[in-house]
Amino acid sequence: MEKRRADTIAEQLEELIFDGTYADGDRLDEVRLAEQFGVSRTPLREAFQRLALSGLLELIPRRGAFVRQPGPVELLEMFEVMAELEAVCGRLAALRISDAALAELRDANEHCQQAVAARDVDAYYSENERFHRIIYQQSGNSFLAQEAAKLHKRLQPYRRQQLRFRGRMGQSMSEHEQIVRALEAGDAEAATDALRNHVAVQGEKFHQLMATLKNAAE
Amino acid sequence: MEKRRADTIAEQLEELIFDGTYADGDRLDEVRLAEQFGVSRTPLREAFQRLALSGLLELIPRRGAFVRQPGPVELLEMFEVMAELEAVCGRLAALRISDAALAELRDANEHCQQAVAARDVDAYYSENERFHRIIYQQSGNSFLAQEAAKLHKRLQPYRRQQLRFRGRMGQSMSEHEQIVRALEAGDAEAATDALRNHVAVQGEKFHQLMATLKNAAE
DNA sequence: CGAGCTATTATTGTATACAAACCTGTTGAC
DNA sequence: GTCAACAGGTTTGTATACAATAATAGCTCG
Secondary structure: OOOOHHHHHHHHHHHHHHOOOOOOOOEEOHHHHHHHHOOOHHHHHHHHHHHHHOOOEEEEOOOEEEEOOOOHHHHHHHHHHHHHHHHHHHHHHHHHOOHHHHHHHHHHHHHHHHHHHOOOHHHHHHHHHHHHHHHHHHOOOHHHHHHHHHHHHHHHHHHHHHHOOOOHHHHHHHHHHHHHHHHHHOOHHHHHHHHHHHHOOOOHHHHHHHHHHHHHHO | OOOOHHHHHHHHHHHHHHOOOOOOOOEEOHHHHHHHHOOOHHHHHHHHHHHHHOOOEEEEOOOEEEEOOOOHHHHHHHHHHHHHHHHHHHHHHHHHOOHHHHHHHHHHHHHHHHHHHOOOHHHHHHHHHHHHHHHHHOOOOHHHHHHHHHHHHHHHHHHHHHHOOOOHHHHHHHHHHHHHHHHHHOOHHHHHHHHHHHHOOOOHHHHHHHHHHHHHHO
16 A cells, blocks of 8 residues: 555654654644645645644644643543553453464563563564554454554653663563463453553652653753 | 634535445545535545544545445444443543532433433433443543543444334433442442443344444445 | 734635546457 | 557646735834
8 A cells, every 4th residue: 555645744743743853832834844845735734634633733723733742641641541451452362362372472572571681672662562562453353453552652652761761671571471471371350450550650650751751841 | 613614524524424325435526525515625635534534434545535334343343442441431430430420420311211201212312422421521531531432423323223222222221320320339340340231232232233234234 | 102903924724737646448469 | 359558538646826814013093
């Protein structure tokens, strides 16, 4: 499936918003961005619409497009929903997961461990994403998997920051072990709790997230 | 907040897709619809994008916009997710709900009962929606409430059809009673189960939903 | 000197014009 | 006779031109 210009522009803009090039409340200038990307305003506006629907931009009629970074409250809310979605995926996956998927899960986990040993945050991050994505898919509900992946992606930058905190990778690993064991055993309740706990922002993770937000604001 | 043309067009198209004017797989002709709405292709294409993002259309590059009605499998998946979202809302609301909201909930329920007595499907439907929306909001998580409301709206037409089945309104009512009792008692687990059961498509409801789909196809 | 109004400017929303890709029907070759 | 290639028309994607609305600055009046 080929892409149109508007697609790639949307992706690039998304990147620019995620990495903090544009801060919350900034207005995106159509004409400036258009010549920057070397296109006309039309595909740019299409990209705006797409980003607005996914929540990254707010389109105020006759005023323009404003970047809309979630504040602390909204972010906690999103993490809470993410935790619940993962918990549901885990519960369903515990009943529906295939042996092949379990093997893949273990494989992803081993790669995670290697990344931890090598202190390679990037590698850990990508294998971690693979780990979770497998669980989404093994829920046996592709609509659920899609929604979970969508929110996962949206929280990506914040999650990534959190992995940089001391000891987090190690703790996360042992939580993964727990999750795999619950899924292997087909224990829906244990999988639910393990995944919810793994994702939920509570205790020390709360302060880490707040610290991340303060850094991002600078 | 005023609307632009594209907004009203998106709403009207949404309506036309929901009410079955356009069937699954139909291609929407830009020029024909443009002159039909009395606008140019530009705002129409904006509307297309919006509907594509919410899943009602599939935009195939260089091919056009095709309406994409969910099939039986996808529909069951969506209802499963809806059930889980409602269950989560219920669990959180059991802990966080205010007395005022409980009173509103009881009020909505009474109106529901009156509608059942009067065999007024439309009234029942609108009060039912109000009932659920209150629970979403009382989860104390506005992001969750928003997502739940979004999916609720998307499933609206199918839910509505189901209410027409014999005895469904009465059963639904007694389930509502159970939900309110659980929330009053602050019993998170009971609220979770009651709401999940209320929304889940299983048993007779499955056949009813399939029958609805067959009718819609004609 | 300040406040309010007006005119100008800038920016968004919409229409139209143009370009590129796709579908289809016909023609020609094997 | 069938398949493939090409031409014409159709349709989408993008650019540009135009219109309408909001921001701004300057001017006038109190």
